[in-house]
Amino acid sequence: xxxxxxxxxxxxxxxxxxxxxxxxRSISRTIDSLPGYNVLDTILFRVNGSQVILDGDVSSPALxxxxxxxxxxxPGVLTVINRLEVAPIxxxxxxxxxxxxxxxxxxxxxxxxxxxxxxxxxxTGSVPDHAxxxxxxxxxxxxxxxxxxxxxxxxxxxxxxx
Numbered sequence: 001x002x003x004x005x006x007x008x009x010x011x012x013x014x015x016x017x018x019x020x021x022x023x024x025r026s027i028s029r030t031i032d033s034l035p036g037y038n039v040l041d042t043i044l045f046r047v048n049g050s051q052v053i054l055d056g057d058v059s060s061p062a063l064x065x066x067x068x069x070x071x072x073x074x075p076g077v078l079t080v081i082n083r084l085e086v087a088p089i090x091x092x093x094x095x096x097x098x099x100x101x102x103x104x105x106x107x108x109x110x111x112x113x114x115x116x117x118x119x120x121x122x123x124t125g126s127v128p129d130h131a132x133x134x135x136x137x138x139x140x141x142x143x144x145x146x147x148x149x150x151x152x153x154x155x156x157x158x159x160x161x162x
Contacts, residue, residue: 022047022076030070036063039101042115042124043067043084044152050078056124057087057115090118092145100140109136112153119147126156 024047031043041063042056052071058064068082093116100114100121109132115122121140127133137151 022050022052022074026074027052027071030074031067034063034066034070036060036066039111039113040097040115042113042122044124045071050076051081052077052079053081053083055083057085057117057122059087061086087115087117092119093117096121096143096145099143100146103139103143104136107132107135107139112136114140119145120150121146121148122150122152124152126154128156130155 024045027045027047031037031045034043036059037043038059041058043058044055046053046055052074054067054071058067064082064084064086067084068080071077072080096119097114097116100116101110104110104112104114109127111125112127113124115124123136123140127136133151133153133155136153137149140146141149
């Protein structure tokens with residue numbers, strides 16, 4: 001009995017001392033493949049050892065639950081803290097989001113995720129270069145009723161855009 005406890009303690013201690021073993025790429029792929037996940041949703045995550053913290057806004061309670069359940073199944077994940085909010089959509093927010101997606105799509109940025117909360121727009125996702133990163137925010141900022149644009153876009157490595 002004591003030997004089993006000591007072994008368990010040593011294994012637990014060594015797991016706690018391990019760096020992040022969870023592949024962030026696996027989490028991104030899992031989120032991107034969620035049923036119902038689209039440009040209306042924003043799911044961000046952080047890895048802290050064997051813990052994954054989900055943040056952002058989703059359009060349905062089912063998507064919030066599904067994200068947590070699927071991420072929890074990934075190798076190395078012991079706990080998932082789900083801070084996703086199911087976003088209530090104001091009537092103007094629908095129009096802003098629709099106009100933003102249309103404008104971004106015309107600029108070749110149809111994969112950019114657009115979240116709107118009472119006129120405050122958050123852009124997430126990736127673009128092929130810095131010029132398009134800046135252009136996306138400028139384009140959305142021109143839409144009537146937009147209060148502020150938070151640009152959380154990043155430039156993806158060139159090999160992803162070939």
